[in-house]
Amino acid sequence: xxxxxxxxxxxxxTELKVVDDVLEGIIWSEGVAGSKIWMGSxxxxxxxxxxxxxxxxSDTVHYVLKGKATFYYGEQYKETACLNEGDFIYIPPYHSYxxxxxxxxxxxxxxxTMTPVFKISYLDKNETISINSExxxxxxxxxxxxxxxDNSTDQTKNMPRKTAVQVTNLWIGRVTGEVGMDSGKHxxxxxxxxxxxxxxxxxxxxxxxxxxxxxxxxxDYLRVPLYLPHIEQNPSESETVEFLTARNPENIVVNIK
Numbered sequence: 001x002x003x004x005x006x007x008x009x010x011x012x013x014t015e016l017k018v019v020d021d022v023l024e025g026i027i028w029s030e031g032v033a034g035s036k037i038w039m040g041s042x043x044x045x046x047x048x049x050x051x052x053x054x055x056x057x058s059d060t061v062h063y064v065l066k067g068k069a070t071f072y073y074g075e076q077y078k079e080t081a082c083l084n085e086g087d088f089i090y091i092p093p094y095h096s097y098x099x100x101x102x103x104x105x106x107x108x109x110x111x112x113t114m115t116p117v118f119k120i121s122y123l124d125k126n127e128t129i130s131i132n133s134e135x136x137x138x139x140x141x142x143x144x145x146x147x148x149x150d151n152s153t154d155q156t157k158n159m160p161r162k163t164a165v166q167v168t169n170l171w172i173g174r175v176t177g178e179v180g181m182d183s184g185k186h187x188x189x190x191x192x193x194x195x196x197x198x199x200x201x202x203x204x205x206x207x208x209x210x211x212x213x214x215x216x217x218x219x220d221y222l223r224v225p226l227y228l229p230h231i232e233q234n235p236s237e238s239e240t241v242e243f244l245t246a247r248n249p250e251n252i253v254v255n256i257k
Contacts, residue, residue: 006225008204009034013219016041020120026050028112028120031221032194036116037170037248039194039221044069044108049100052077052123058114059170060091062099063244065198067108073097073141086146088164088172092139094131096123111196115170115248139167149174159183159232161245171251177202177234177241185210185231185256191247193224200241205231216243229256 009032016029019040025048030040042062044050062069062083069083077098083089091097101108123129131137142165149162150173158181163173171191177183177200197216204222205213210231216222222243224230234241 004225006228008206008214008225008228008230009221009223010214010216011221012217013221019118022122023050024048028118030118031196032223033118034192034194034223034225034248037192037194037246038114038116038118039196039244039246040112040118041065042108042110042112044099044101044110046101046103046105046107050098052096052098052127054094054096054121054123054129055091055114056119056121057093058117058119059093059167061113061165061170061172061246062089062091063087063111063113063164063172065109065111067106068102069108069110070100070102071097071141072099079141081141081143083143084146088144090142090144090165090167092141092167093133093136094129095136095139095141096129097141111244113170113172113194113244113246161251163251166250169249170246171249172244172246173251174198175232175243175245177232177243179234179240180237182231182233185229187227187229187254187256188224188247189252189254190226191250191252192226193245193247195222195224195246196220196244197222198242198244200234200239201236202241202243203233203235205233
């Protein structure tokens with residue numbers, strides 16, 4: 001797929017492309033795919049549990065948007081983590097796991113980010129996966145609660161960023177856009193950026209004099225190319241905007257005077 005590095009990308013929540021529906025009751029869909037980062041969604045019906053799976057060479061972060069999820073991992077999948085709305089879980093390359101919709105009636109909605117690309121490999125019932133890289137062997141599946149995000153990455157005014165995960169090729173966090181405010185002019189250097197609007201409305205201004213813009217609503221996905229100057233703006237006078245932002249390789253923010 002050819003990626004346009006001259007303009008912003010947008011995918012509405014009604015335009016997602018199904019990329020995997022092998023397992024009954026679980027649908028993986030693509031929101032946005034860049035040259036070195038991917039973001040999409042997983043919808044899981046009530047009480048459905050996945051097969052064992054891993055994501056090959058891709059680093060993966062799941063964010064629980066709606067519902068409650070239980071993840072199983074480790075030796076014989078005996079370790080468990082229960083995630084509520086707003087929680088993150090990081091899955092290193094080649095680490096196998098399962099997940100389940102823990103609720104009786106509600107559909108589970110997960111927003112997933114992978115770098116550099118979307119990959120999924122299912123394991124047979126008694127199959128195991130060997131991790132050859134020492135770096136990947138030492139990496140651990142980790143859970144980051146919504147109340148544990150790191151607020152040391154507030155590099156632009158009026159748009160505080162809170163970090164959930166930073167590994168070698170993936171940063172992801174949650175951003176709040178204050179009412180009627182904007183981020184100021186900036187770009188993200190060599191980092192390719194994708195995002196998902198959780199609530200509120202945001203405009204991304206770009207181009208000559210920042211007179212062009214793309215508007216994003218809840219459920220929309222975005223992509224910002226490398227080095228593209230832009231401004232994040234909350235046009236509302238009454239409502240904050242909340243969105244996920246992810247980058248490969250790291251959270252580079254270069255403010256422009």
